[in-house]
Amino acid sequence: MGLSRRQIIAYAAVAVVVVAIGVRYVVLPRQAGPPEAQAVVLAPVAASPAMQGAAGGAAEPAGTAVSPGPDLVVYVCGAVRSPGVVRLPAGARVTDALEIAGGPTAKAELAAVNLAAPLTDGQQIVVPEKGAGGAVAAGSATAAGLGVTEGGAAAPGALVNINSATLEELDALDGVGPATAQKIVDYRTEHGGFRTIDEIKEVPGIGDAKFAAMKDAITV
Numbered sequence: 166m167g168l169s170r171r172q173i174i175a176y177a178a179v180a181v182v183v184v185a186i187g188v189r190y191v192v193l194p195r196q197a198g199p200p201e202a203q204a205v206v207l208a209p210v211a212a213s214p215a216m217q218g219a220a221g222g223a224a225e226p227a228g229t230a231v232s233p234g235p236d237l238v239v240y241v242c243g244a245v246r247s248p249g250v251v252r253l254p255a256g257a258r259v260t261d262a263l264e265i266a267g268g269p270t271a272k273a274e275l276a277a278v279n280l281a282a283p284l285t286d287g288q289q290i291v292v293p294e295k296g297a298g299g300a301v302a303a304g305s306a307t308a309a310g311l312g313v314t315e316g317g318a319a320a321p322g323a324l325v326n327i328n329s330a331t332l333e334e335l336d337a338l339d340g341v342g343p344a345t346a347q348k349i350v351d352y353r354t355e356h357g358g359f360r361t362i363d364e365i366k367e368v369p370g371i372g373d374a375k376f377a378a379m380k381d382a383i384t385v
Contacts, residue, residue: 237284240354241266243292243328244273248357257284263292270294291328291358293385324384327365328358338382340375359385 242248246267260280272294335346352368366376
């Protein structure tokens, strides 16, 4: 069937319109490229205390362990080079205290001292000299050779160690009462213990007569 001139013109117009629409919605967007990507803005992250400390020294890094300070105070006396009060960290033992006190002297009887014993706050450590009959190593009345029982009381006929005896044991000596017993403890604390039994006469209130009454019952 032949088309009239008018129909051909109409079909051609429709075709032009279709092509124009295709060019507008298909070809042109591809040529223009994809829409511009949206910019992503990152907010600054606040520095943590650990990071600030690392940068400026104002804080410790996270997870850093802080060493505990010394929390034991003990008194070391007797046959050591530097008797006196020393400070040690928790968990320290008698051998650590002796090391801080300058170490034992050549006359020290270390066999009478339990070097491995753990320390407690306020303890007194007495290191005896050789031939002195032994001494209490950790400030308590437990030492073989001193005639001291586990309960802390002196056995009958045993010598009383004036470097480690309790107030009750000192009070039981001839010529010594509660006040003098306290003076003996104060003197040995201040002077690092007695070197000889004769030194007890330096304690106020103990003269030759009292010393004569007790000398056969005491040792250092």
